[in-house]
Amino acid sequence: MTQNIYDDPNFFAGYATLDRSVKGLDGAPEWPVLQTMLPEVQGKQIIDLGCGYGWFCRWAQEQGAAGVLGLDVSEKMLERAREMTQSPLIDYQIRDLESLQLASSSLDLAYSSLALHYLQNIDGLFASLFSALKPGGMLVFSAEHPVYTAPPKQGWIVDAEGQKSWPVSHYQQEGERISNWFADGVKKQHRKLATWINALIAAGFVIERLEEWGPDAAQIAANPALDEEKERPMIFLLSARKPASR
């Protein structure tokens, strides 16, 4: 069972203050790129893994999705999601992503934003999703980049000229990393980018596009705190397809 840090009161309170919590998709600087990686959602059956407040579920429904299922481990997050949701086309369910059972060939799109790096067993999830997708269906997700997750102690260094660098260590040592982000003892999994990609291929997926997201000049001008994200890849975005015929 994946750790449910989102129901920790400190974490929940801290997370609620983030731009991506308050403003939804438009508060997530990687969303403009992630959006271009999505297939047409109109008329489609969609699942959102780690849906949180349900921002993506509602966006997909507004774009004409036929049905959206939002899954999360946090009862508190889903409570907020339900409060903000009117459409009967959206359903929210508590579900552990590491033991997901889904009807085969039932989905057009599996989506996930910054949730899968919490999971220990990614191979099992990718096998489940491959089976649950219709031929031609897509998996599009973001996760923390291994350059970001690798060092057990995370922090920028600044040299004499003011140049920021992100010190990478333990990159080859995959497994648990503990961070203290809004709460102590948040457990994440460090996986090499190669491991993510090879796991998708092993499950049967064809890789369609990888992005190692960084801010553009306009985003930095509007939000100078993003400037340091030029120096490292903090998040990666990946789209993969279940082949149309096998």
Next chain:
Amino acid sequence: MTQNIYDDPNFFAGYATLDRSVKGLDGAPEWPVLQTMLPEVQGKQIIDLGCGYGWFCRWAQEQGAAGVLGLDVSEKMLERAREMTQSPLIDYQIRDLESLQLASSSLDLAYSSLALHYLQNIDGLFASLFSALKPGGMLVFSAEHPVYTAPPKQGWIVDAEGQKSWPVSHYQQEGERISNWFADGVKKQHRKLATWINALIAAGFVIERLEEWGPDAAQIAANPALDEEKERPMIFLLSARKPASR
């Protein structure tokens, strides 16, 4: 035209002292993994892009390849390669990889070891190789990892506890990097891993496997200098296939 640093006397002399120059494939610690990514070479038509001393060309011929073409920009390297080669099945030619012309559907395998990060125009090369490969043919190559190439000034840092880290900066800023490796002013290109992968996909390739190479415990025991490569990915290995039917 790609810079030909290999004909610089200092560079040539320095490069000649490397394990991978003296011992060939067995002197390259990533070779055991790279070898597992290769298709069967017996009876195949093979090209080696940046063949250097021709170690891989001779290995492929010994494994029963039908024909091997080794390409390089360095006349000195090819001179040494020819001195070490007996088989008439191997041909060496001076060729600029950025303006490569090859007969279409003529090759089973395109191979390259630590050469493609010198090229400015990777899209053109991948398009040429895709056309030159037979359906089902493969491209297998290694290159310097973007975590390694990103920082304009490269060097380890060591903290108070002796932990080594590799400071990453300028990751999002792709383009030329100048290093002083055996000679001053060696020009390389920094590209995000995403850029390499998306360029292959854009050319029509299907990604088969990615490895972000690191040493195993036995390699570190035999060569303690490799220990620091646990901390970062220095080299990536990639295999991609031209689909059998299109």
